[in-house]
């Protein structure tokens with residue numbers, strides 16, 4: 001779905017943007033009545049229509065394949081991968097505005113698309129960047145809290161704890177106490193959500209500084225920079241334009257992956273109790289921090305570095321195959337491969353690999369080359385191993401190697417960057433769930449005995 005301000009020229013891949021200066025809130029407000037009507041009509045006409053049945057394997061298999069969640073901002077096709085309001089990653093790369101002077105789409109333009117279903121104009125994107133920069137100062141008590149954490153606490157634990165503590169700022173929670181009306185929920189949820197995303201760069205950069213560069217000064221937020229421009233600057237990489245552009249692409253790309261992934265689903269579940277966006281998103285971060293989900297990007301780097309140490313950067317395909325088999329035979333998973341839904345290489349993996357192909361220094365980088373070579377043999381080994389339903393790489397297989405090449409080598413920090421990104425999709429859903437009046441999430445569970453009885457009787 002494209003905005004009235006953005007047209008795709010018939011038969012071409014070109015997008016033409018017209019100036020528009022609506023705020024994100026204006027655009028969401030305009031979109032809400034239509035969606036509410038659509039939901040109401042669907043409920044009236046089809047509340048009892050079946051769209052599939054439940055198999056025993058769904059119940060005992062982590063609800064794989066069960067279409068049981070409403071999530072509008074993106075849909076994951078097992079073969080094609082993710083589409084954001086219908087736009088594929090190549091579409092987004094063409095349509096979504098970049099930073100001033102940059103080429104890659106930025107999280108602000110992705111957030112706008114996710115929230116509104118529309119491609120923002122250049123002016124709208126700049127205005128959103130400015131709004132976020134103005135909201136982006138970390139409250140002093142949160143800075144103090146983060147500074148008090150022992151530096152050996154995992155960076156994801158620090159991020160989740162600090163985001164939870166920020167619920168002290170929640171206007172949603174304060175308004176609820178004062179008896180806000182249901183029709184107002186989304187506005188307060190949006191206000192909290194924008195405040196939350198705005199402080200993530202300052203918060204995440206502080207965690208990085210404290211853990212790895214204690215005592216180093218943290219630059220102030222630069223009001224003229226976009227979200228990632230500021231984040232990169234505060235991480236200490238502001239003068240590395242290539243890494244900053246990579247971070248823009250990375251954070252825009254990881255923003256949303258439909259609703260069933262563990263982090264997004266967690267934010268949605270917690271938000272459905274009317275917990276505020278800070279608490280809901282902190283819960284999502286702890287789901288993201290598991291090695292089968294977002295933490296896999298840390299694990300990939302650890303694993304690839306161990307491989308590099310053992311067989312060298314110029315390892316042959318046979319040596320890599322042998323290393324893969326040893327990983328599998330020791331009972332471990334190959335990190336960065338497989339997926340709960342995808343059955344092809346992840347288009348986010350492809351997009352990040354393509355970024356590497358545009359930079360000579362990355363094409364020559366030993367770690368980037370090793371990741372690429374691993375991709376050339378791992379699917380064959382995993383197919384022969386015969387367990388995983390998807391032998392192809394997911395985004396985590398590659399996201400860390402570029403960071404590592406450019407000197408951001410503290411791989412326990414990598415999932416924090418993912419965490420900054422995933423807020424985009426989670427807060428979008430929190431706002432829309434409140435706008436649509438979605439209820440408390442509460443599926444029915446069954447005991448093993450009852451499941452057996454139901455299955456035998458079926």
Ligand SMILES: CC(=O)SCCNC(=O)CCNC(=O)[C@H](O)C(C)(C)COP(=O)(O)OP(=O)(O)OC[C@H]1O[C@@H](n2cnc3c(N)ncnc32)[C@H](O)[C@@H]1OP(=O)(O)O
Pocket residue numbers: 291292293294296328332333334335336337338339340341387388389390394395396
């Ligand atoms: C951003 C993201 O969250 S992307 C995912 C990041 N996670 C990883 O990269 C970790 C490695 N991958 C995995 O562990 C899995 O592929 C998951 C968790 C992503 C998906 O899990 P599932 O949907 O259960 O995968 P699937 O149905 O293919 O699993 C079947 C079997 O193959 C195994 N398998 C799946 N992927 C792999 C892998 N990469 N290496 C080895 N074995 C694997 C499973 O462990 C399972 O074994 P079991 O029958 O002994 O329990």
Ligand SMILES: O=C([O-])CC(=O)C(=O)O
Pocket residue numbers: 256257260261262263340341394
């Ligand atoms: O979709 C999933 O289950 C995992 C994933 O790739 C993501 O959340 O980005």
